[in-house]
Amino acid sequence: MTELSLPNEFMSSDSDPAANDPQGSLFSLDGPAWETDVHEQITVATVVFSEMPFGPFDYSVPSELVDSVRPGMRLQVPLGKRRKPITGWCTKVTASTSGGMTLKPIDSCFDEKPLCNANLIQLVLWMAHYYQAQPGQVFDALIPAGVRMGAGTRATTFFTPTQQALDDEVVAKLPAKQQYALQYLIAAAEPMTLRDLADQAGCTEGPIRQLLQKELIVGEVRRVMTPGILPSRNNVMTDAHRLTKEQSAALAEICAALDSGKHSTLLLHGVTGSGKTEVYIQAIEHLQRFGRQAIVLVPEISLTPQTRQRFQDRFESVAVLHSHMSPVERNHHWQRIAEGQVQVIVGARSAIFAPTPHLGLIVIDEEHDASFKQDTIPRYHARDVARYRAHLEGIPLILGSATPALESWNAAKKGIYKRIPLHRRVGDRPMPHVQLVDLRLKEDRTGGSISRPLMQATRAALAKGEQAILLLNRRGFATTIQCPSCGHVVACPDCEMPLTHHRDGSKAVCHYCDYQIGTPPWCPECRFDGIRYSGLGTQKLEMEVKAKFPDAVIARMDSDTMRRPGSHERVLSAFRQKEIDILLGTQMIAKGLDFPNVTLVGVINADSALHFPDFRAAERTFQLVTQVAGRAGRGDAGGEVVVQTYTPEHPAIQAASQHDYFQFAEEELQQRQKFAYPPFGRIARIIIRGSEETLTEAFADNLVSSLERARDAQQAEIRILGPAPPPIAKLRGKYRFHILLQCPDAGSLGNVIRAATSEHRSGEDIQYVVDIDPLDML
Ligand SMILES: Nc1ncnc2c1ncn2[C@@H]1O[C@H](COP(=O)(O)OP(=O)(O)OP(=O)(O)O)[C@@H](O)[C@H]1O
Numbered sequence: 001m002t003e004l005s006l007p008n009e010f011m012s013s014d015s016d017p018a019a020n021d022p023q024g025s026l027f028s029l030d031g032p033a034w035e036t037d038v039h040e041q042i043t044v045a046t047v048v049f050s051e052m053p054f055g056p057f058d059y060s061v062p063s064e065l066v067d068s069v070r071p072g073m074r075l076q077v078p079l080g081k082r083r084k085p086i087t088g089w090c091t092k093v094t095a096s097t098s099g100g101m102t103l104k105p106i107d108s109c110f111d112e113k114p115l116c117n118a119n120l121i122q123l124v125l126w127m128a129h130y131y132q133a134q135p136g137q138v139f140d141a142l143i144p145a146g147v148r149m150g151a152g153t154r155a156t157t158f159f160t161p162t163q164q165a166l167d168d169e170v171v172a173k174l175p176a177k178q179q180y181a182l183q184y185l186i187a188a189a190e191p192m193t194l195r196d197l198a199d200q201a202g203c204t205e206g207p208i209r210q211l212l213q214k215e216l217i218v219g220e221v222r223r224v225m226t227p228g229i230l231p232s233r234n235n236v237m238t239d240a241h242r243l244t245k246e247q248s249a250a251l252a253e254i255c256a257a258l259d260s261g262k263h264s265t266l267l268l269h270g271v272t273g274s275g276k277t278e279v280y281i282q283a284i285e286h287l288q289r290f291g292r293q294a295i296v297l298v299p300e301i302s303l304t305p306q307t308r309q310r311f312q313d314r315f316e317s318v319a320v321l322h323s324h325m326s327p328v329e330r331n332h333h334w335q336r337i338a339e340g341q342v343q344v345i346v347g348a349r350s351a352i353f354a355p356t357p358h359l360g361l362i363v364i365d366e367e368h369d370a371s372f373k374q375d376t377i378p379r380y381h382a383r384d385v386a387r388y389r390a391h392l393e394g395i396p397l398i399l400g401s402a403t404p405a406l407e408s409w410n411a412a413k414k415g416i417y418k419r420i421p422l423h424r425r426v427g428d429r430p431m432p433h434v435q436l437v438d439l440r441l442k443e444d445r446t447g448g449s450i451s452r453p454l455m456q457a458t459r460a461a462l463a464k465g466e467q468a469i470l471l472l473n474r475r476g477f478a479t480t481i482q483c484p485s486c487g488h489v490v491a492c493p494d495c496e497m498p499l500t501h502h503r504d505g506s507k508a509v510c511h512y513c514d515y516q517i518g519t520p521p522w523c524p525e526c527r528f529d530g531i532r533y534s535g536l537g538t539q540k541l542e543m544e545v546k547a548k549f550p551d552a553v554i555a556r557m558d559s560d561t562m563r564r565p566g567s568h569e570r571v572l573s574a575f576r577q578k579e580i581d582i583l584l585g586t587q588m589i590a591k592g593l594d595f596p597n598v599t600l601v602g603v604i605n606a607d608s609a610l611h612f613p614d615f616r617a618a619e620r621t622f623q624l625v626t627q628v629a630g631r632a633g634r635g636d637a638g639g640e641v642v643v644q645t646y647t648p649e650h651p652a653i654q655a656a657s658q659h660d661y662f663q664f665a666e667e668e669l670q671q672r673q674k675f676a677y678p679p680f681g682r683i684a685r686i687i688i689r690g691s692e693e694t695l696t697e698a699f700a701d702n703l704v705s706s707l708e709r710a711r712d713a714q715q716a717e718i719r720i721l722g723p724a725p726p727p728i729a730k731l732r733g734k735y736r737f738h739i740l741l742q743c744p745d746a747g748s749l750g751n752v753i754r755a756a757t758s759e760h761r762s763g764e765d766i767q768y769v770v771d772i773d774p775l776d777m778l
């Protein structure tokens with residue numbers, strides 16, 4: 001990857017979140033400055049908020065709170081003229097001189113303990129800077145709502161003896177029951193609830209209330225967990241596999257990295273079915289001898305019930321974090337993790353923020369997966385966040401994939417990551433044979449979307465009692481203009497991006513640079529009359545498959561049929577039990593599944609992702625075809641893959657059909673270099689949306705002018721494209737425009753955007769968002 005801007009460079013003065021803020025307005029004006037001693041020592045807490053105004057603002061810490069206020073906890077502070085108390089996150093506590101000004105004092109601590117340790121606070125500040133979000137917003141993303149609300153906890157008062165209670169004379173004068181209760185509490189040497197103290201001292205609550213009235217004891221309110229939701233421990237364990245030679249060598253390298261006590265990034269590049277999960281598991285077993293925890297990130301967890309089961313089968317205490325968890329469950333898991341009671345945390349991208357006290361390893365499985373990028377503020381990529389966290393903690397990060405992202409591949413080539421290969425499948429099983437079916441050839445057509453060769457292969461598999469997976473990758477809409485006769489896709493001469501139909505249907509537009517032509521009536525390549533939108537849905541496919549294979553049991557998996565929690569698990573477990581013959585669906589069936597009885601995989605249209613207006617289209621296609629093909633032949637019965645395509649000669653499809661990652665990566669890197677796309681430079685995208693088309697576009701134009709000014713002022717080497725309408729030009733009634741920025745280095749890109757956006761505010765009519773390292777170009 002082009003290097004992540006690492007620690008110190010982001011804390012330079014221009015970017016210190018605290019440095020350039022209008023602190024003046026925060027100092028209270030009452031109390032004339034000349035009355036305070038300029039050299040008075042005070043404790044200052046810096047606080048940020050998750051809503052406007054975001055801060056950071058400084059507050060003084062009153063002496064009675066000096067011992068309790070710590071960075072990473074929430075504080076109640078006065079804000080604004082009316083001094084309405086509001087809750088903010090404390091980012092640092094410093095000793096300072098008042099400098100003659102009077103800071104407003106904080107009201108109270110909202111939390112008893114910090115919710116973030118020093119490393120996580122540092123991570124928040126880095127994310128806020130790098131992804132151009134507010135630190136308060138990042139804190140809110142880091143600490144789950146269930147934890148912030150204390151979901152599933154109860155406010156309970158705990159009592160402790162006061163100073164007076166230590167005076168023997170006073171105690172001697174108390175009535176017997178009060179005396180006994182008080183002595184009991186002193187002897188207990190820990191705070192007790194009213195109920196517990198009464199029970200254990202064998203009295204009613206009356207005498208204790210008397211003690212409280214006489215100020216011999218004091219109460220303090222704390223939140224405690226309501227019992228009963230803790231998951232049971234796992235007792236049925238399965239044994240380790242005996243590692244293959246390659247797996248052993250990989251494990252040895254990882255263990256060396258773990259033992260080094262230093263940060264490093266390891267790219268575990270293993271073909272599909274090479275047993276990467278077993279390597280992660282044994283690496284974590286090694287780590288546990290030192291009492292440390294591991295975080296394992298997997299793509300959307302509900303899609304990978306198998307992976308999570310493998311961890312649960314091997315470790316006693318695994319926390320599985322997924323999106324269908326209630327706030328109460330989430331909070332319970334979080335608290336257990338924070339107390340160090342969890343060995344392994346398995347979860348989707350936000351699990352990277354798990355508050356492990358002794359983190360020893362981070363693993364990202366299927367590291368190329370796009371779900372690791374968050375598409376709301378803060379728009380972070382879990383891989384980059386993981387790298388920064390691993391760097392802060394001084395621990396290894398393992399990225400695992402059969403099809404690494406080109407960013408990771410390039411970083412390995414440059415020696416920034418250490419590549420560990422697994423060339424062979426477990427048990428020396430061969431990679432499945434891939435047959436390419438050219439959809440342009442008439443003789444293979446059947447009048448539907450399943451070609452003759454795919455039909456024959458499916459029949460043969462079903463006849464042997466084997467199972468099939470059919471992949472139809474289609475996103476929500478079809479806008480690419482493709483010739484059904486020759487497969488030609490109409491593209492932009494300047495960007496080489498496929499043109500897409502404009503919303504009124506008469507124009508074809510480049511969504512990178514706004515190049516426009518009238519929609520061509522015939523194919524510019526072969527003159528075929530009747531060029532059309534591509535488009536075919538999983539629902540339509542299901543009907544066709546049912547008609548062609550009336551005796552087969554068919555299940556469909558796509559975002560429409562998988563709305564309810566648990567639906568993935570149900571379908572996948574039925575598939576495992578062989579109750580389903582054909583599983584068809586979108587890319588969600590391509591991920592990490594391990595079904596030995598699947599001998600056939602069919603890809604209905606490998607081109608659908610290829611002609612997306614996105615420079616990563618070829619990479620996505622290669623990954624998708626390779627990954628779904630990798631589901632075939634994982635058992636002893638072998639495997640066959642049929643890939644239908646209009647462009648069998650395309651390098652991405654050629655390479656995928658030969659399981660040749662290297663060929664693909666090398667050719668694609670040359671393409672990327674030619675246009676300075678990542679990993680040879682950084683990109684950022686600014687999306688502007690508004691209800692008035694012309695006003696929104698004007699706003700976007702102004703933003704571009706500011707960007708150009710900032711670029712020139714900073715003499716940065718940045719290419720600014722747009723504004724242009726993105727493929728989704730209108731969303732929820734709002735018009736959308738986007739600006740793309742390309743730059744060789746992340747630092748100047750960030751600085752120029754920061755400078756330019758400081759001149760523009762999102763308002764009620766028009767909003768904009770900055771997306772650093774975007775994966776989504778829609
Ligand atoms: N050393 C081993 N001996 C026997 N079986 C093994 C061994 N290691 C792993 N396996 C089994 O091989 C299968 C494939 O492993 P796994 O799913 O981890 O592969 P993978 O590399 O993650 O593949 P993919 O990238 O396709 O998800 C699993 O069923 C696993 O239990």
Ligand SMILES: [Zn+2]
Pocket residue numbers: 492493494495496497510511512513514515
């Ligand atoms: Zn263009």
